Amino acid sequence: MGELPYSSLDFAGAAQEPVQRILIVDDEARLRDSYRELLAGRAEIVECADGREAMARLDSDTFDVVLLDIRLPDISGLAVLQWARQRAISAIVIMVSADPDIDSAIDALRGGAGEFVRKPCDPELLLRAVERALQRRRLERSHALLAARLEQSERLHRFLVEQAPDIIYTLDEAGRFVFVNGRVESLLGFCREELVGQPYTELVHEEDRERARYAFAERRTGGRASANVEIRLRCKNDDVVHVDNRFIVAMLSATGIYETEMPRDALRFMGTYGIARDITERKRAEEKISFQAFHDLLTQLPNRVLFRDRLALALSQAARRATLLGVMFIDLDRFKTVNDSFGHAEGDQLLKTVAQRLKHCLRAGDTLARLGGDEFTVMLPDLLHADDVVGVAEKIAQELGAPLMLGGQEFRPTASIGIAVFPRDGETVEALIAHADLAMYQVKNAGKNSFGFYSPHMSEARRERLSLENDLQLAIERREFVLHYQPQFSQRSGQMIGMEALLRWQHPRLGLLAPGGFIALAEETGLICRISDWVLQEGCRQLALWHADGHRHLRLALNLSARDFERKDLLERVVAAPARHGIGCDRLEIEITESLLLDDAEDVIATVRQLRQHGVRVAIDDFGMRYSSLNYLRRFPVSSIKIDQSFVRDLGRDQGAASIIHAIVGIAEGFGLHLIAEGVESEEQARRLADLGCEDMQGYYFGRPLPADEVLEWATP
Structure with missing residues (x-):
């Protein structure tokens, strides 16, 4: 069987290669624009936005490649694909979809799609898929032209069989190879000479021989003949490169051959004609998609x-x-x-x-x-x-x-x-x-x-937490938050110097809740920033009222969460609050925890520096309890530090507490920082703090946290 080189064919008068055309089907205009820009210069581009328009275009015009989205506003892209195959439209379909369902990808490939690309598309992957499809169409066009010229020639017919990408074979009535084309060697490693005269089972994977019995050596013809049956064909040796060098997966179609010159009721079976197409790569793609889905x-x-x-x-x-x-x-x-x-x-x-x-x-x-x-x-x-x-x-x-x-x-x-x-x-x-x-x-x-x-009590605790979370969502709208204020005093002058605003939640069922009962939940759910905004505005509003009543020397301290420092607009929010109520930024003091200094330190430093540049005071709360570092005090432009109440509580009982406070006083003086002690509950603690050099204090000794209309009344030592 001789081979006919392409150079021996007469292509005189062949038309110039026509411009290839691509149909883009997607309901998102921005994606169509992106595809058009990506594919510019490679083919003529036509666009449409839904499935029915796509079918109308395909019915009236010719395209080489269709970029088809699965999810369209009117009908599914899979339905368009099925319609195109039923109409024998030759365009190669590349499915493009963000659908995570594995079944849609497999259905697209089995339905005849040439490629499947998942959104969001990698431009390089999409471009390669389109170029492969365009190249395949060029080859198909060349093959079709060649087939038309070779239709009447047996020699040329044999040439086509030999050049086919599939294994083409004929069997005799006993199921032995009579003919097999050269593709069997490149796919399976068998020489056709060693297969002629051998039974077809020589090629079939041992686990598939029962199924192959009714497909490989088919005796039926017409619509009852075998079509698209998956059979594993074994490879002869390791020279053939496949998934595991042992077998390929082939799609088999076969039909019986009968003596046509005999009467119809006495037709003699002569053998089988069949085609086996290598679908190993497609099966690998399906298995990969399936694995990724699960x-x-x-x-x-x-x-x-x-x-x-x-x-x-x-x-x-x-x-x-x-x-x-x-x-x-x-x-x-x-x-x-x-x-x-x-x-x-x-x-x-x-x-x-x-x-x-x-x-x-x-x-x-x-x-x-x-x-x-x-x-x-x-x-x-x-x-x-x-x-x-x-x-x-x-x-x-x-x-x-x-x-x-x-x-x-x-x-x-x-x-x-x-x-x-x-x-x-x-x-x-x-x-x-x-x-x-x-x-x-x-x-x-x-x-x-x-x-x-x-244990069951965990579910009850979770239900309580969910209930509290739901209530917290509505607390701002229902005006259930209130601020209580605790005075800060100067021991030297005996005068009130400021207030610390302390958040409370007047819960309709649980009563008045301190921050420890809900702040962590607010931080976890992201509601803390809205709550902090309310605290800023309400605190500054109340401070403005006190200033208007003649207490212009008062300043206000309030706490912000670490989550607040993650917001890019923190500076604008803090500075805007006192400005809105007509008070100076220097009357406002923001308290932060030491642990915040370790989280995104550079960003926090920049924010604190900007606050200080606008005059806002910044204090480190509970100083000495966590990660105190002189280096942080050197880098952070804070204005105040607050001695934690645990040290104050141990005064007179633990000599170490006095030593720590004395050291903190020295640190504050060395860095030029304002110092205040919190948690002062007795005259003795106030006296000892003053002896140690701490003059400004707050605590129950001076006044408990109270609503705004009561705190000035009772805030006298």
Whole structure:
């Protein structure tokens, strides 16, 4: 069988290569503009915004490539694809979609789409996909032209068979190869000479031979003949490059061959004609998409979807067998610190290491999944006793605690583990995961690096918290927040020098709540910034009233949350509040905690410096209790420090307290800072503080926090 080189064909008079055309189908104009700009110069671009317009265009015009979105405003892109295939429209369809559903991607590929690209599209990937499709269309056009010229020539027909990208074969009536084209060698490594006379089973994967029996050596013809049957064909040797060098996946279509010159009722079966198309790459793409839909790409563990599916199946089995099942919710401790200190690359490496260590602690039938971030879940089926989970938890704690290197430093991971057991702690997927999560948070709140079982009171506490969160959402609108004020006095002059504004919540059911009962929740939910805005405005409004009544010497101290310092407009908000009420910025003092100095120190320093430049006073609250550092006092342009009340309380009982206060007084004098002591409850404490050099004070001795209309009345020592 000789081969016919392309140079021997007569292409005289062939028309110049026509301009290729692309149809973009997407309802978002900005995406169509992006695609058009990306593909400019490669083909003629036509656009439309919905499926019906696309079908009308395809019905009346010719295109080489269609960029087709799955989600269109009128009909699905899959429906357009199906319609195009039914109409035998030859354009290559590239599906583009943000749909996370794995089924849509597989349906698109099986429905005849040439490529599937997921939104948001990587421009390089999209461009390569389009260029491949355009090249394929050019080849198809050339092939079609060639086929038309070779239609009447047996020699040219054989040339086409040999150049086909698919394996083309014929079998005799006994299922032995009579002919197979040269493609079998490049795909499978077999020479056709060694296959002729051999049974077709020589090529078929042993596990697929039963199915191949009715497809490979097909005897039927017409509409009943085999079409698009997936069969694995084995490779002869390792010279053939495929997924595992053992087999390819082929799409097989075959039909019986009969002696046509005999009477119809006496047709003699002569053999089978078939085509096998290599779809290995498509199958790999489908498997990859399927894996990504059900696994975490970083750790290769099952994701939330697969975990819930396996848990649901295991629960039905546990109920049938009357066995116990455990669910563990694992959250790494200090993971945010790792990311912030060492970077996300090191954080990702830590997650992969943790995943491997967790695997080593589990049985073959257990399931470990990553839910996202630093959260993992474990399913432990077939338990004899609920306490069997304890051994696994202890093993996990020991395995995780082994040191590893992060950023050139030794690091020992720890985790907080919550445990729920079926059926005691819940009988559904949702209940068990939620209860294990609650138990984990209880461990977090108790100090981390441990494990704990769920108990019903945790759900009650969660319900109370959710109720409080809902009430907090409405508290500002309902005007339920109030400010109480505690006076600050100068011991030397005996005069009131200022007020500290202290937030209270007049809860309609729980009564008057101090900040400790809701501030942490407000910070967690993001409501703290709205609350701080209210405190700023209400405090400055009240201070303006006191100034108008003749108390112009008073200044106001109020607290801001660390979350407030994350806002870019903090300076504008703080400066605008006193200006709105006609008081000077120097009458306002913002109190911050020492722990804030360690969080994003450079940003906080810049914000504090800007506040001071506008005249706003800034004080460090509870000084000496946390991370006191002379270096921070040197870098932060604060105006005041407040001695924590715990040192004041120990005066007269602990000589060390007096020494600490004396040292703080010296620090304040050395840095030129205003000093005030809080928590003064007796005349003796006030006298001792004055002897140590601290003259300005606040506390119950001078006056309790009271509403604005009462505080001036009672604020006299």
